[in-house]
Amino acid sequence: xxxxxxxxxxxxxxxxxxxxxxxxxxxxxxxxxxxxxxxxxxxxxxxxxxxxxxxxxxxxxxxxxxxxxxxxxxxxxxxxxxxxxxxxxxxxxxxxxxxxxxxxxxxxxxxxxxxxxxxxxxxxxxxxxxxxxxxxxxxxxxxxxxxxxxxxxxxxxxxxxxxxxxxxxxxxxxxxxxxxxxxxxxxxxxxxxxxxxxxxxxxxxxxxxxxxxxxxxxxxxxxxxxxxxxxxxxxxxxxxxxxxxxxxxxxxxxxxxxxxxxxxxxxxxxxxxxxxxxxxxxxxxxxxxxxxxxxxxxxxxxxxxxxxxxxxxxxxxxxxxxxxxxxxxxxxxxxxxxxxxxxxxxxxxxxxxxxxxx
Amino acid sequence: xxxxxxxxxxxxxxxxxxxxxxxxxxxxxxxxxxxxxxxxxxxxxxxxxxxxxxxxxxxxxxxxxxxxxxxxxxxxxxxxxxxxxxxxxxxxxxxxxxxxxxxxxxxxxxxxxxxxxxxxxxxxxxxxxxxxxxxxxxxxxxxxxxxxxxxxxxxxxxxxxxxxxxxxxxxxxxxxxxxxxxxxxxxxxxxxxxxxxxxxxxxxxxxxxxxxxxxxxxxxxxxxxxxxxxxxxxxxxxxxxxxxxxxxxxxxxxxxxxxxxxxxxxxxxxxxxxxxxxxxxxxxxxxxxxxxxxxxxxxxxxxxxxxxxxxxxxxxxxxxxxxxxxxxxxxxxxxxxxxxxxxxxxxxxxxxxxxxxx
Numbered sequence: 001x002x003x004x005x006x007x008x009x010x011x012x013x014x015x016x017x018x019x020x021x022x023x024x025x026x027x028x029x030x031x032x033x034x035x036x037x038x039x040x041x042x043x044x045x046x047x048x049x050x051x052x053x054x055x056x057x058x059x060x061x062x063x064x065x066x067x068x069x070x071x072x073x074x075x076x077x078x079x080x081x082x083x084x085x086x087x088x089x090x091x092x093x094x095x096x097x098x099x100x101x102x103x104x105x106x107x108x109x110x111x112x113x114x115x116x117x118x119x120x121x122x123x124x125x126x127x128x129x130x131x132x133x134x135x136x137x138x139x140x141x142x143x144x145x146x147x148x149x150x151x152x153x154x155x156x157x158x159x160x161x162x163x164x165x166x167x168x169x170x171x172x173x174x175x176x177x178x179x180x181x182x183x184x185x186x187x188x189x190x191x192x193x194x195x196x197x198x199x200x201x202x203x204x205x206x207x208x209x210x211x212x213x214x215x216x217x218x219x220x221x222x223x224x225x226x227x228x229x230x231x232x233x234x235x236x237x238x239x240x241x242x243x244x245x246x247x248x249x250x251x252x253x254x255x256x257x258x259x260x261x262x263x264x265x266x267x268x269x270x271x272x273x274x275x276x277x278x279x280x281x282x283x284x285x286x287x288x289x290x291x292x293x294x295x296x297x298x299x300x301x302x303x304x305x306x307x308x309x310x311x312x313x314x315x316x317x318x319x320x321x322x323x324x325x326x327x328x329x330x331x332x333x334x335x336x337x338x339x340x341x342x343x344x345x346x347x348x349x350x351x352x353x354x355x356x357x358x
Numbered sequence: 359x360x361x362x363x364x365x366x367x368x369x370x371x372x373x374x375x376x377x378x379x380x381x382x383x384x385x386x387x388x389x390x391x392x393x394x395x396x397x398x399x400x401x402x403x404x405x406x407x408x409x410x411x412x413x414x415x416x417x418x419x420x421x422x423x424x425x426x427x428x429x430x431x432x433x434x435x436x437x438x439x440x441x442x443x444x445x446x447x448x449x450x451x452x453x454x455x456x457x458x459x460x461x462x463x464x465x466x467x468x469x470x471x472x473x474x475x476x477x478x479x480x481x482x483x484x485x486x487x488x489x490x491x492x493x494x495x496x497x498x499x500x501x502x503x504x505x506x507x508x509x510x511x512x513x514x515x516x517x518x519x520x521x522x523x524x525x526x527x528x529x530x531x532x533x534x535x536x537x538x539x540x541x542x543x544x545x546x547x548x549x550x551x552x553x554x555x556x557x558x559x560x561x562x563x564x565x566x567x568x569x570x571x572x573x574x575x576x577x578x579x580x581x582x583x584x585x586x587x588x589x590x591x592x593x594x595x596x597x598x599x600x601x602x603x604x605x606x607x608x609x610x611x612x613x614x615x616x617x618x619x620x621x622x623x624x625x626x627x628x629x630x631x632x633x634x635x636x637x638x639x640x641x642x643x644x645x646x647x648x649x650x651x652x653x654x655x656x657x658x659x660x661x662x663x664x665x666x667x668x669x670x671x672x673x674x675x676x677x678x679x680x681x682x683x684x685x686x687x688x689x690x691x692x693x694x695x696x697x698x699x700x701x702x703x704x705x706x707x708x709x710x711x712x713x714x715x716x
Contacts (some may be wrong), residue, residue: 035683076434076438080434081453083503083509083510084503084505087503087505087506087677088505089508090676090677092681092682092683092684093679093681093682094683096679109676113511115510115511115512116509116510117509117510117511117679118498118500118508118511118512118513118591118592118679119513119591120513140476142476145441145442145445147445147446148445149476150476151445151475152473152474152475153473153474153475153476154442154473154476154477155476155477155510214400231478234476267366286403310526318448319445319448321450321451321475321476322449323448323451323452324450324451324452325393325452326393326450351437
């Protein structure tokens with residue numbers, strides 16, 4: 001087991017990464033020290049891991065809340081169902097939620113914890129690569145709104161994150177590859193050395209070789225922890241973690257949630273952001289070509305779906321959370337390993353990128 | 359104009375109290391410095407004050423969202439409508455909400471601000487006595503759930519609170535008296551001198567004499583600011599502000615929201631808490647008699663409604679946010695001016711109080 005710390009003063013916590021952690025009862029029991037425990041999971045994950053996790057809390061008051069599987073269920077309606085269940089079981093503010101699943105489960109369960117009785121504690125047990133490297137770390141919680149992704153939510157840090165590498169072993173290939181999009185993102189925005197390592201080791205990662213996988217997850221968590229530790233509530237730096245996400249969210253909302261996986265939309269979004277950075281003269285053409293090749297090697301899309309035209313994309317991009325003073329700020333690249341949050345571009349530049357990347 | 363500061367490090371803010379502040383455009387405009395402003399109010403308040411407040415933001419992008427009037431509309435459904443309206447108008451995270459109205463408006467508008475795009479700024483313009491002395495100050499926001507009052511919410515501090523004394527002048531008598539319940543509460547829990555002053559000046563307060571009213575509001579805000587400044591997120595001391603509220607919330611939920619006003623339920627709840635404190639030998643009988651007389655002089659109820667039996671009350675009290683380790687903690691009095699948060703009582707004590715106070 002290896003651990004990474006997210007440094008946030010009195011809200012600091014550890015991310016534990018290793019094989020077989022789901023059966024480490026001592027670690028689980030100590031990470032969620034409450035008398036009442038609600039495990040929030042989904043119908044795909046529950047038969048695989050629910051009993052193993054519940055076993056760690058034997059003797060306590062444990063309730064399991066099972067969601068349907070998919071981004072289209074990350075809504076106010078399903079959030080309300082979690083809150084109702086907590087009340088029906090008379091859970092108090094000192095109860096805890098255990099979010100067991102991928103990014104959707106972590107986001108909605110974490111948001112329920114953020115607002116139930118004005119805030120209760122929770123831990124994250126992410127079971128997908130995407131959740132382990134991204135959504136479980138940093139305290140962003142949310143549900144979607146029909147008019148925009150993650151538009152309703154809270155910053156609410158977990159007490160701990162426990163990532164069992166074995167859960168990644170059983171992921172469907174499509175889901176696994178979607179997680180790699182966020183791994184590539186960390187190299188692109190923050191660490192050229194890591195990006196080069198990914199280019200050289202993508203075959204090992206695609207084969208899910210334990211050593212490569214451990215390095216990729218650990219380095220991703222370290223970068224995310226470093227960025228979040230400097231800017232918890234996204235007043236500045238943290239926005240770089242959104243590379244590809246403004247385009248990606250528009251793709252997800254435009255196609256309807258659940259059509260493309262989040263990681264797939266982010267992959268195409270990163271390619272669009274790289275293309276636009278090149279148009280602005282900030283990034284070499286060969287870096288764009290290299291990124292497209294790396295993304296394609298993962299089996300991920302490099303272009304925006306043809307049925308989303310410029311107008312549709314702009315409509316969804318306009319509600320992005322990075323809009324300030326009426327200007328949409330984008331995360332672009334000034335080099336591999338260096339991201340910039342900027343509104344210093346012309347509408348025509350964005351239009352050109354949207355058209356070129358379809 | 360007089361001002362009270364709530365000291366909360368980087369979340370500190372001022373409460374401004376005075377006559378005619380709604381027409382102080384400079385104060386309003388400076389307190390909510392955003393390009394996009396959503397005024398959230400209700401159908402009773404809107405015709406009275408909406409235009410005056412909107413005038414202060416002339417030249418900006420101002421939208422008004424009007425709720426129906428009443429506690430029964432402080433729900434997830436009406437919350438969702440505010441969030442949808444913010445998105446439909448493409449409001450960004452740097453937009454601001456202006457909560458114009460009583461406690462219901464402030465609670466639901468403040469909660470919308472807390473979770474829209476994971477948090478936007480807002481100011482409070484409370485127009486009832488209850489909101490001016492209590493709900494607008496301290497950052498508690500929430501909506502009700504069918505299974506319990508204020509069960510879903512967040513701590514989210516406003517940027518400023520602006521209390522215009524003239525709005526209190528036009529309150530219906532029932533609404534005005536409900537506000538006095540919270541004023542009495544501050545004396546009971548924290549300041550014997552203020553409590554004695556209230557006993558001596560209740561006639562002037564009931565006549566809404568400006569000097570008496572200003573003193574009552576200012577002293578109430580000072581006490582609340584002092585308590586909240588020591589314990590923003592209710593890990594300890596802050597719970598004393600809940601005197602009468604555990605009983606009161608059960609009355610409100612048991613009768614159906616909107617049947618009794620919040621202040622009426624709190625008044626009966628404070629009498630029950632005082633009675634129970636006396637039963638436990640903590641409070642003199644004459645203090646209980648004196649409180650009942652003061653509450654009755656305000657035209658407020660001193661007993662729990664007869665159609666709520668002990669079982670109904672206990673059911674709703676069991677989901678109180680002060681439950682810890684399965685024990686319901688109550689706010690009781692060890693003297694006039696001194697409150698105690700305790701689970702040091704027998705179930706029989708609570709039963710006896712519930713029966714004696716019906």
